[in-house]
Amino acid sequence: MSDMDQMARQFLDALDHGDLPSLSWLWQQADDRPELGQMLGERMEEAAREI
Amino acid sequence: MPASVPITSAPYPPAGPSALRTAIERDYRLLERGVRVLVVRMAGPLRDHEIDGIVHETINETWIRAVRNEHRFDPARPALPWMLAIATNVLLERRRATYRDRRQVPQTDLTDEMLLENMLSTQDSKIDSTSNQHAVQAVLAELPTETRKLLEARFSDGLDGPALAARLGISHGAARVRLCRALQQFRERWQARKGIPHV
Numbered sequence: 001m002s003d004m005d006q007m008a009r010q011f012l013d014a015l016d017h018g019d020l021p022s023l024s025w026l027w028q029q030a031d032d033r034p035e036l037g038q039m040l041g042e043r044m045e046e047a048a049r050e051i
Numbered sequence: 052m053p054a055s056v057p058i059t060s061a062p063y064p065p066a067g068p069s070a071l072r073t074a075i076e077r078d079y080r081l082l083e084r085g086v087r088v089l090v091v092r093m094a095g096p097l098r099d100h101e102i103d104g105i106v107h108e109t110i111n112e113t114w115i116r117a118v119r120n121e122h123r124f125d126p127a128r129p130a131l132p133w134m135l136a137i138a139t140n141v142l143l144e145r146r147r148a149t150y151r152d153r154r155q156v157p158q159t160d161l162t163d164e165m166l167l168e169n170m171l172s173t174q175d176s177k178i179d180s181t182s183n184q185h186a187v188q189a190v191l192a193e194l195p196t197e198t199r200k201l202l203e204a205r206f207s208d209g210l211d212g213p214a215l216a217a218r219l220g221i222s223h224g225a226a227r228v229r230l231c232r233a234l235q236q237f238r239e240r241w242q243a244r245k246g247i248p249h250v
Contacts, residue, residue: 016213018093020143027136037132041081044135047088 004039011040015047071121074130075114081131086110086138092212093142096227109145113138190240198233205230 007026014022030037075082083106090097090105097105116137117124124133191199204210204218216226 015088015092016217018211018214020089020093020139020146023089024136024139024143027132027139030132031128031136034129037129041085041131044085044088047092048084051088051091 004036007036008039008043011043015043070126071117071124071130074124074126075117075134078131078134079110082113082134082138083110085131085135086113086142089139089142093146094211096230105142105145109138109141112141116141186241186244190237190244193240194233194236198236201229201233202237 007029010022011026013019014026026036026040030040086109087102087106090102090109094102094105113134117134124130191202194202201215201219205215208218210218212226213223215230216223219226219229221229
């Protein structure tokens, strides 16, 4: 599993469990890594479609 | 809120000192969608207007903090992850503040939901022990097993939103409905025990 895949999984787990500290950390990582920001944004968009 | 608006944002071209404000204005709706997801996933069963209120307060505070830290914004990078990091921290602080406030409210002034959470969710609830704690346990014992397990999953185990739905093996929406009904059952028995007229 790639680093990006791991972070995607971590992001979805954090979103599911209301783990705000982990989400904050992931968004901070994304600030330095545009491709991570893009990927997290896509995951967030999927979550937005579900609500 | 159209579902077709993507949350992802493209990098911005180099710009002048107002690059952040331009980025925020450009990404406002994307930020709003992202914050709404966070609020819905974190806050549990809330009415739509309550969700709207938290979303708008969070975005306003995010805007203020972003502008205050404008010197740290790199216009060569997308602004959305940076703003969502701020928004997430705003929500985290809000949750902590809510928890602190709840701990300071006299037990007699708590709503039934707050009372349940206060009695069941804290590790040191024995230190706060009052007759209410025994009363809560007594009311829970009167409830049907399924209802009691649902309330314990929500308030004792701290499960919320999708996690609660997964525990129950039902959809998020169905979990919210069951939780509302369980709270209603608790409320009726609680009010009867306390001699509070049913509203």
